[in-house]
Amino acid sequence: MPTLLSAWFNSHQPNLHPPSFYSLSLFRSSHPPPSPNPTLAMALSRFASSSRSGSLLKPLSSAISLRRPISTDTTPITLETSVPFTAHQCEAPSRTVQTSANELLTFFRDMALMRRMEIAADSLYKAKLIRGFCHLYDGQEAVAVGMEAALTKKDCIITAYRDHCTFMARGGTLLEVFAELMGRQAGCSRGKGGSMHFYKKDSNFYGGHGIVGAQVPLGCGLAFAQKYSKDEAVTFALYGDGAANQGQLFEALNISALWDLPAILVCENNHYGMGTAEWRAAKSPAYYKRGDYSPGLKVDGMDVLAVKQACTFAKEHALKNGPIILEMDTYRYHGHSMSDPGSTYRTRDEITGVRQERDPIERIRKLILSHDLATEKELKDIEKEVRKEVDDAIAQAKENPVPESSELFTNVYAKGLGVESFGADRKEVRATLP
Amino acid sequence: MAAIFQGVGAAAPLSSSLSNSFDSNKSVFSPRRSFSVRKRASFAVVRSDGIVNLNPNGRSAQRLVSNAVATKADGPAASSSSKPGHELLLFEALQEGLEEEMERDPRVCVMGEDVGHYGGSYKVTKGLAKRFGDLRVLDTPIAENSFTGMGIGAAMTGLRPVIEGMNMGFLLLAFNQISNNCGMLHYTSGGQFTIPVVIRGPGGVGRQLGAEHSQRLESYFQSIPGIQMVACSTPYNAKGLMKAAIRSENPVILFEHVLLYNLKERIPDEDYICNLEEAEMVRPGEHVTILTYSRMRYHVMQAAKTLVNKGYDPEVIDIRSLKPFDLHTIGNSVKKTHRVLIVEECMRTGGIGASLTAAITENFNDYLDAPIMCLSSQDVPTPYAGTLEEVTVVQPAQIVTAVEQLCQ
Secondary structure (H helix, E strand, C coil), rough: HHHHHHHHHHHCCCCCCCCCCCCCCCCCCCCCCCCCCCHHHHHHCCCCCCCCCCCHHHHHHHHHHCHCHHHHHHHHCECCCCCCCCEECCCCCCCCEEEEEHHHHHHHHHHHHHHHHHHHHHHHHHHHCCCCCCCCCCCHHHHHHHHEEEEEECCEEECCCCCCCHHHHCCCHHHHHHHHCCCCCCCCCCCCCCCCCCCCCHHHHHHCCCCCCCCCHHHHHHHHHHHHHHCCCCCCEEEEEEEEHHHHHHHHHHHHHHHHCCEEEEEECCECCCCHHHHHHHHHHHHHHHHCCCCEEEEEEECHHHHHHHHHHHHHHHHCCCCCCEEEEEECCCCCCCCCCCCCCHHHHHHHHHHHHHHHHHHHHHHHCCCCCCHHHEEEHHHHHHHHHHHHHHHHHHHCCCCCCHHHHHCCCHHCCCCCCCCCCCCCCCCCCC | CEEEEECCCCCCCCCHHHHCCCCCHHHCCCCCCHHHHHHCCCCCCCCCCCCEEECCHHHHHHHCCCCCCCCCCCCCCCCCCCCCEEEHHHHHHHHHHHHHHHHHHCCEEEEEEECCCCCCCCCCCHHHHHHHHHCEEEEEECHHHHHHHHHHHHHHHEEEEECCCCCCHHHHHHHHHHHHHHHHHHHCCCCCCCCCEEEEEEEECCCCCCCCCCCCCHHHHHCCCEEEEEEECCHHHHHHHHHHHHHHCCEEEEEHHHHCCCEEEEEEEECCCCCCCEEECCCCCCCEEECCCCCCHHHHHHHHHHHHHHCCEEEEECEEEECCCCCCEEEHHHHCCCCEEEEEECCCCCHHHHHHHHHHHHCCCHCCCCCCEEEEEEECCCCCHHHHHHCCCCCCCHHHHHHHCCCC
8 A cells, every 4th residue: 555655646646535535445344334544544635635637536546446355356255055955866065155256246247247138138129129039048147157157168058049148158249149139240150040049169159059958969969079089078958947848858868877978957947938837847847856867956046156066066976977967946037038928927926026035146246245345336337337338239239230142051051062052054153142 | 162073974984894793694785885985075073072083984984783673693793803892782881981981080980779789780880889989889779869969969069970860760750950950050050060960871662661661751851951961872872972971061861772782883992982962874875864863773774774675765863962963964964865754762742853853944944855754652651562562662664654755
């Protein structure tokens, strides 16, 4: 602190406003509002009469916030998950999780970004800028964020059509998301995939699949390839409670267990398969037990730390012992997709109840505030920042052009065989466009 | 991209070295037909892996098999020691192709039911499990939907699985994976993933196997965008197509036929592949173009014997590539003969013949002197009784009648 002040004294004579200065919490204290540092206040009040512009206040505040060991603090904090894990055929991991201020704030930011992105997609859909099917993930953000925290980019993730947030967690950008949703060139699939077909090969995100359950055999295939190439990495194949009744899941699980593949099947149980509640679709809604010979774990999917703990445990387990099933108990606020109001098969009270009691972002917010890792205002600032980021990305995506007509025929085959290049005389492009 | 620069009318000299698998007295071709007059400029074939074959005549000499029906080798076997290449049966040719590719590229693996320890239900994968181990030759449980999906998932990461359906008909269970994931992933991911799988298996009408085991799936798969389909008919093209399919970056479905596995032919010793999009000129002619593939090639060649005796000169083309069609070769032939007969084993409705008719009519209508005739199997489930089964598929006599009708 003294070093900073001397440097500062030598260069500037800012016009300070003591109240705003005091609103910065310099020291970690357990009793808000924080008490100001009398020495510093005295030193600065000597310069209060200067006539410099107030913009110089910013360097000071940022300079001082750099000194605050909060956003980048990695000293471990030990917490307990609110709900214990339920295990099937294995030992449940402990409820005690290690995290840090940095991690919690990252979680908060990421989830806030995802939430904002999904809400923005909702408005864009209603404005008819996004067409077709749009399946929103708000409410389930903790699963995407917690899973990503437990993995490396060498591990593969494959999911179904509710993939916007998982794509973001794997390193996708907002522009790619919105451009793809609006069918523009800058989209992650060049505008040709749409909401249900997000892929990111360089971070091992394999999509993005429209047919319910078909991604699980693909995921087991990814795990097979990892074992074949001796990658020491795992694959997380995500599916929903509706897809859990697909036969190909059990087929793939059988093969994975036989061949000892590092596959982790994650059931994101949001309790509704479109309009059908889980008790009407599944005779046995204990999805984590359905593996029978494969171990399973039931996790509170609205608690990002529990998700992270479970995924770390599962990764270790799968590398040694073969497939394991994780059931994430989560909830989606929106309907199944934008064409589903979401209220004909469940009550609004249920939705608001979950939002009040189990919302993942609120949980992290309360955690951060109660451990005084940041102030209300800072968290609000993060949310504002995030909102602005999303708005900027949407504006950018709206400017982006739609794909060229010739793009219709590219990527049908690798090397463009059969459709684009061969005419009957092998001289001309046979396919003519309207 | 495989660019093919081909002279008009591929010259296919008949070499006497072909007489190894049949009695040369029964040769289809009258000796006075000298092919040298129709020899055009030699053509260079650039294959899809970039190898330029400047001597295609060498291999086309092996292509002509006048043995019309798939029977075991009969007649005096010519002395095999002095001739180049080696003799083997079609399933052995497939196995050789597969083995060579597995040796060449460690990413190639085989998955299917009973392909490993059992050696394959048609012995195509015999000996591979012992040689390459259980991780590369995988015995799967009876779960077509999921192991096809797993093959496709593995291919997304760069492995090159060869997925075997014990009978093509069983792959109907994996239709979703083949259509949505195999065919479309390259497109919906904007080019990020290629799916270099080969899906193969025997199909077609066999010897009284019953309705469910006599299916021809080429008609169901043909409209899936993003896949290629090829059908092999001789040991030479079986091995060549197998190798090309494995090396291709696109998903390829290789259709084999249950009755053709025991065909014998002499094939070259050296490494070769057959172009996936190319049709094969089996017998050049002047009067009518007969387009066919797989087992029907042999029925056509048997009919051709009769036709030649009656004075007709049919041009027989084995289209081999079912998707996309080799409209170049076919077109050149149509321009020459002006009459087309399609002989296929597919069902009448929505079959390969139907698409081929449409393609030819669209592109070459001006060159046709008569409407295209298409002989296909009857639109019925294949019956068990032998006499009925015979009538389900196209027989040589029907082909002769059709040509006579067409050439009036």
